[in-house]
Amino acid sequence: MTELFRWLTEHWILLIIYILGAYLLVSILVYFLQDMILFRPEKLSKEFQFDYENMEFQEYLIDIKPGVVLSGMRFKSENPIGVVFYLKGNSRSIKGWGKFAIDFVRYNYDVIMIDYRGFGKSTGIRSQEEIKKDLQLVYNKIKEKVEEKYIVLYGRSMGSGFATKLASANNPGMLILDAPYYSMSKTTGRYMPFMPMSILLKFPIPTYKWIKYVKCPIHIIHGTSDTLIPFSSSIKLSKINPSLTRLYPVISGGHNNLHNFESYHEILSQIFTIKKLEFDKEKSSLAFIRKGEKKRR
Numbered sequence: 001m002t003e004l005f006r007w008l009t010e011h012w013i014l015l016i017i018y019i020l021g022a023y024l025l026v027s028i029l030v031y032f033l034q035d036m037i038l039f040r041p042e043k044l045s046k047e048f049q050f051d052y053e054n055m056e057f058q059e060y061l062i063d064i065k066p067g068v069v070l071s072g073m074r075f076k077s078e079n080p081i082g083v084v085f086y087l088k089g090n091s092r093s094i095k096g097w098g099k100f101a102i103d104f105v106r107y108n109y110d111v112i113m114i115d116y117r118g119f120g121k122s123t124g125i126r127s128q129e130e131i132k133k134d135l136q137l138v139y140n141k142i143k144e145k146v147e148e149k150y151i152v153l154y155g156r157s158m159g160s161g162f163a164t165k166l167a168s169a170n171n172p173g174m175l176i177l178d179a180p181y182y183s184m185s186k187t188t189g190r191y192m193p194f195m196p197m198s199i200l201l202k203f204p205i206p207t208y209k210w211i212k213y214v215k216c217p218i219h220i221i222h223g224t225s226d227t228l229i230p231f232s233s234s235i236k237l238s239k240i241n242p243s244l245t246r247l248y249p250v251i252s253g254g255h256n257n258l259h260n261f262e263s264y265h266e267i268l269s270q271i272f273t274i275k276k277l278e279f280d281k282e283k284s285s286l287a288f289i290r291k292g293e294k295k296r297r
Contacts, residue, residue: 035126038158038184038203040091041119044071048121052098055105061121062114062138068124070134072114075101080110082150082173083142085166087135087159088113093120100259107272109152114138128203135166149173155180157229157255161205168213176219176271179226179255182208182233211240218245219271221264223253 050059050073060072073094084104088097094113101111116131117124124130142151151172155163160180167175184205211218218241222234231249238247248267250258258264 035202038090039116039118039126041116042091042093042095043118044093044095044120046121048095050095050098052101055098055102057098057101062141064124064134064137068117069122070114070117070138071119071121072112072138073098073101075105075111075113077105077108077110079108081108082110082152083146084109084111084152084154085139085142085163085172086111086113087153087155087163087166088115089157089159095120103259103265103268104152104154104272107268109272112138112142128205131162132165135162136169139166139170152176154178157181158205161207161210164207164210164214167216167218168210172216174217174219174271175214176221177207177234177237178221178258179223179229180207180220180234180237181205181229182236208237208240211237211245214241214244216244219267220245220247221250221258221267222247223250223255223258223261225252226255228255 050057052075056076058074058076060074062070062072064070071094075098084101086097086101086104088094093115097113101113104111114134115122117126117134139151148171152174153163153167153172154176155161156178157180160177161184163175163177164180166172184201184203220234220238222229222231224231234247238245248270250261250264250267253261253264
């Protein structure tokens with residue numbers, strides 16, 4: 001012990017240099033590798049044929065600029081009364097996310113989904129600003145066909161921040177946030193508390209800043225047992241614009257399995273209808289099991 005103390009006393013400057021060097025190295029790695037950490041895209045070939053059981057759909061390819069194409073999908077209801085613009089999470093592609101359109105088509109809403117740059121058939125380099133611009137462009141195209149008051153923005157996990165930004169800059173009829181985060185900086189900071197994530201993060205996505213400017217009804221749905229984005233983040237968000245916000249807890253719900261809870265579908269029924277529809281398990285995502293997950297008992 002004495003020898004160690006003596007060594008530390010004699011070499012404390014060198015030790016500090018080592019610590020600072022290691023900290024700097026980790027910071028550099030976080031900065032340049034964060035795209036691989038935050039996003040888990042599934043890429044699809046141009047020839048890939050989408051297939052969704054019992055749903056009518058139409059594929060779109062939107063040219064943004066040379067080298068940038070967005071892949072989108074419109075799921076059609078028989079007698080649409082509005083459009084849900086569904087902004088998905090940070091993984092996979094609309095190949096898998098598309099099946100959740102059934103939860104809105106049953107309320108006579110068409111559903112628009114797109115893949116962010118680098119996901120599915122979409123091309124181009126991602127950045128927070130470019131994603132915001134892409135989503136606004138798609139929103140504008142929806143407005144050309146549908147009155148804005150009939151547009152519902154639905155943001156799931158990663159997509160919740162971008163949905164909030166869209167709602168703050170436009171006038172949709174409704175904003176629904178599914179497992180939202182207070183800000184991406186805060187969320188990532190939980191896992192790396194010793195790092196200055198507010199400085200390093202290329203995608204800070206400050207939902208809490210944008211939600212205060214939203215002028216339409218805000219519905220927040222969150223599982224109380226979510227370990228990735230804690231339920232407390234939705235509690236904090238619900239207090240920022242309280243006159244327009246309602247928080248719906250899904251008891252025992254996690255981050256990726258809310259659709260497996262009947263209470264989630266009952267919440268959607270409350271949001272989309274005046275009177276409660278009879279719940280049809282076969283015409284919902286209740287039984288969908290994500291890869292690697294176990295079925296709830």
